[in-house]
Amino acid sequence: MNILICDDEPAVGARVKQVAEDYFEAREIPLLCTVCIRGEDALSLKNIEQYQLALLDVDLETMSGISLGRELKQRNPELVLVYISAYLEFATEGYTVNAYRYILKRDMDRMLPNCFEDLLAEQSSRCSTLPIHQGRNVIEMPLDQIYYLESDLRKINVYGDIAHQPVCSYYGKLTELPENLFENGFLRVGRSYVVNMKYIRQISNYKVELRNGVELGVSRNGYAEIRSAFLEWKGQFGQ
Numbered sequence: 301m302n303i304l305i306c307d308d309e310p311a312v313g314a315r316v317k318q319v320a321e322d323y324f325e326a327r328e329i330p331l332l333c334t335v336c337i338r339g340e341d342a343l344s345l346k347n348i349e350q351y352q353l354a355l356l357d358v359d360l361e362t363m364s365g366i367s368l369g370r371e372l373k374q375r376n377p378e379l380v381l382v383y384i385s386a387y388l389e390f391a392t393e394g395y396t397v398n399a400y401r402y403i404l405k406r407d408m409d410r411m412l413p414n415c416f417e418d419l420l421a422e423q424s425s426r427c428s429t430l431p432i433h434q435g436r437n438v439i440e441m442p443l444d445q446i447y448y449l450e451s452d453l454r455k456i457n458v459y460g461d462i463a464h465q466p467v468c469s470y471y472g473k474l475t476e477l478p479e480n481l482f483e484n485g486f487l488r489v490g491r492s493y494v495v496n497m498k499y500i501r502q503i504s505n506y507k508v509e510l511r512n513g514v515e516l517g518v519s520r521n522g523y524a525e526i527r528s529a530f531l532e533w534k535g536q537f538g539q
Contacts, residue, residue: 301329302350306336306368307357307384312405313337316355316384316412323413328536329420339368348375353419355412358385369397378479382415384408423480430481432458432470439468443484447510448495449474463512485533489526490519497534503527 303320307313313335324331334351336342339360354372358365369381381399388404400419403411429440441458445467450457451474457466474494482488485497489508493516501509506523508516518526 302332302352304334304351304354306342308337308361310337319412323416339363353380355382355384358383434470446496447499448493451492461512463514487529497530503530
């Protein structure tokens with residue numbers, strides 16, 4: 301989870317960060333927190349699209365937190381906004397930018413963990429399937445049924461436990477796959493393949509061997525990084 305925190309009181313920003321770290325570390329969820337004290341500093345970040353959650357003060361010294369949230373959402377429409385403020389009267393403004401939650405600073409220690417809990421539960425329910433568009437129909441493919449995805453010209457072939465036999469195919473590119481796929485154990489191993497790490501038996505000799513016997517080539521340039529990512533995932537989830 302990548303979180304952006306913006307509060308013009310350094311002590312408050314540090315406390316928000318501590319609450320977030322305590323919550324996610326207790327659940328062994330990797331966390332990256334970036335803390336800014338000015339809205340302009342937050343907007344100057346080059347990788348806004350990598351953040352999933354922004355915890356913002358409403359009444360910043362140099363700009364409105366509502367305006368900041370609106371600009372951040374323009375650059376990253378998937379960003380979830382949560383406002384933390386000392387003033388209840390700003391709550392209605394927060395919802396004009398579709399804020400997920402509005403929390404009073406006096407209640408932060410109690411309410412912020414509850415917010416994280418609800419947010420993760422909602423993300424989990426959304427991340428359990430891959431939407432596949434076929435004409436006017438949308439198929440919700442359970443992630444547990446996907447072994448790997450293969451880029452085939454302008455199509456993506458989706459493979460399950462039957463070796464070399466696609467479950468389905470649809471028009472698309474691997475670069476267009478939803479980010480939550482990679483947050484749920486999928487790993488890109490080369491130009492043509494994205495693999496569900498749950499079904500990897502081993503990675504060696506520039507190949508991925510899956511539990512159903514399929515072998516896929518691994519990018520030589522990124523081999524060390526790919527193998528390291530798999531071993532880290534395997535160590536964390538005990539597969």
